[in-house]
Amino acid sequence: MAQNIYDDPAFFAAYSQFRRSREGLDGAAEWPALRGMLPAMGGHDVVDLGCGFGWFCRWAIGAGARSVLGVDLSANMLERARVETADPAVRYAQADLDSLELPEAAFDLAYSSLAFHYVADFARLARSVRRALRPGGQLVFSIEHPIYMAPSRSDWATLPDGRKVWPLDSYLREGPRTTHWLVPGVVKHHRTLGTTLNVLIEAGFAIRRVEEWKPSAEQLASLPEAAQELDRPMFLLIAAQAEFGTARVLAQRPRVR
């Protein structure tokens, strides 16, 4: 079961002040890269897993999607999403991604922004999303990068010799991470990049693209302090595709002789 921290009043108040909460997609530094991994929306049925305030749902309709289902655990977020969404082709539903069941072969695109790292059982979710996609359908999502999430203290550190570094530890120890982010006690679930990819492959996805996000040249020019973001990746962006007929051949694990 995923923690519903977004319905914590102090967390929600602080999160609502973020640029991405006030300005939407264009307020998120990684959005241009994520948008670049999306298929054309025209005529597609889309599901947004962890839709928050519904910014992407409304963008997808504007970009030509036929329908969008936004799913979120937070009643707070869905309430604002509903108020701000006029188009009847967008529906919202409250659900925990750790127990979500979706209709079979009902979507052409599953999208998710910074939500899957709250999910404890990613293998279950990946299978559920795979079943919900039509053959050739796509899954495009972002999560906190495991390098960002792994450390026992997830913050820059200065070494005695003056080097400012990202103090990595525990990368290969998978499991929950309880951090202070806006409020104390926020629970995320650390998985290595390898595990995330293998779970998708085993669920019947072909990996199409893996982006360890970094600021663009334009972003670096307008905000020089963003250069520090080159020292460790904050976001991981993945595009995967529900396999066609050859799925079983490609996904088959060979036996050792």
Add this chain to the structure above:
Amino acid sequence: MAQNIYDDPAFFAAYSQFRRSREGLDGAAEWPALRGMLPAMGGHDVVDLGCGFGWFCRWAIGAGARSVLGVDLSANMLERARVETADPAVRYAQADLDSLELPEAAFDLAYSSLAFHYVADFARLARSVRRALRPGGQLVFSIEHPIYMAPSRSDWATLPDGRKVWPLDSYLREGPRTTHWLVPGVVKHHRTLGTTLNVLIEAGFAIRRVEEWKPSAEQLASLPEAAQELDRPMFLLIAAQAEFGTARVLAQRPRVR
């Protein structure tokens, strides 16, 4: 062009003392994991890219391969490989992986252990290997993990508060890394995990498995100090498969609307 550090006398003397140089595959901690990603060898034509002393070439023949071509840049290593290999089904050739050309559709398996991080142009090599594989053929390889290779100083560090950490920096700055490893001036080429995977996908491979190596429970029990290896991955192991007919559909990058 890859640096030929293995023909440096001081480097070669030191490298020859390593357990993996003296004992072969069983002297390499990551070998059981890499072996677990290999297809059955029976009747296969195999190429080993960066074959070193030929340990894998001889193992593959013993495991049923029909033929093995071992390729390496180092004359020193090939000389010993030839002396220690009796089976005429194993051939050796001296070549730089940065300019290697292989016969088309000639192999069922391309294997490589800890060699590709010396290659400057991985995209060129990936396309070359893809063409050399028969449809459905496999590429299984290990490299130094990019988390291990990225830092400006690639060694454990202790923070003022006592935490022992892996001091990550420059992860998203790809390019050569000159390190002191056995001798000064060893040149490796850092690419992010995402870049390595995207290069393979764009060359026509389907990603089958991505292992960020860690010690097994058995290895941890027999060598408690190996627990530190859980703080950051040292090796990256990848299995990929030359795509069948659906390759173009799966590898196609979608356009943004």
